[in-house]
Amino acid sequence: MYPVAVFLLLFVNWIVLSGKFDAFHLGLGVLSCLIVTILSQDLLYHDRTKGLKARLLEAWAFIRYLPWIIWEVVKANLHVLKLAVTQKGYEEMSPRVVTFETYLKTDFAKFVLANSITLTPGTITMLIRGDVFHVHTMSQFLEDDLLTGAIERKVAEVFEPEVLKKA
Secondary structure, three states: OHHHHHHHHHHHHHHHHHOOOOHHHHHHHHHHHHHHHHHHHHHHOOOOOOOHHHHHHHHHHHHHHHHHHHHHHHHHHHHHHHHHHOHHHHHHEEEEEEEEEOOOOOHHHHHHHHHHHHHOOOEEEEEEEOOEEEEEEEEHHHHHHHHOOHHHHHHHHHHOHHHHHHO
16 A cells, blocks of 8 residues: 555656656656655655554644744854854854764654754764764854754654653
8 A cells, every 4th residue: 555655646746746748758757656666665654553644643743843944944054154254153163073862763763853954054964873973063053052952852753752752
């Protein structure tokens, strides 16, 4: 059932984004979506024990996460702008590599955390080994913001709420 759902989601996106409805483009879409489905069907829903209601709640939580991460990106952009154009920012700049251990358990949650960190200006996730993240930051402010665990908590709220209940 999951491969069919993944194929249909991909194909609907293909149709909407391509805007082409002739046989060649639809056939190319079917072929492309079929190949991607075969190669990556287990990546989207690795945990097959969750039901439709749990998946919809997870999707809703992710939609609520997006405005929050966008606001974090805006704040980090303003901080990096300050670092780049002011003397005080230049003096504040102190690049470093920060290492921290995450309590997230699933690879997908770690993937979202790593991409959320990298999406935030001034930080780049360099390496993940098991539960340990290595992140490059441009300043103490960005390091402190990262180590508060706000992004990690938000990702856990979306993908691993049971982990937050245990903590």
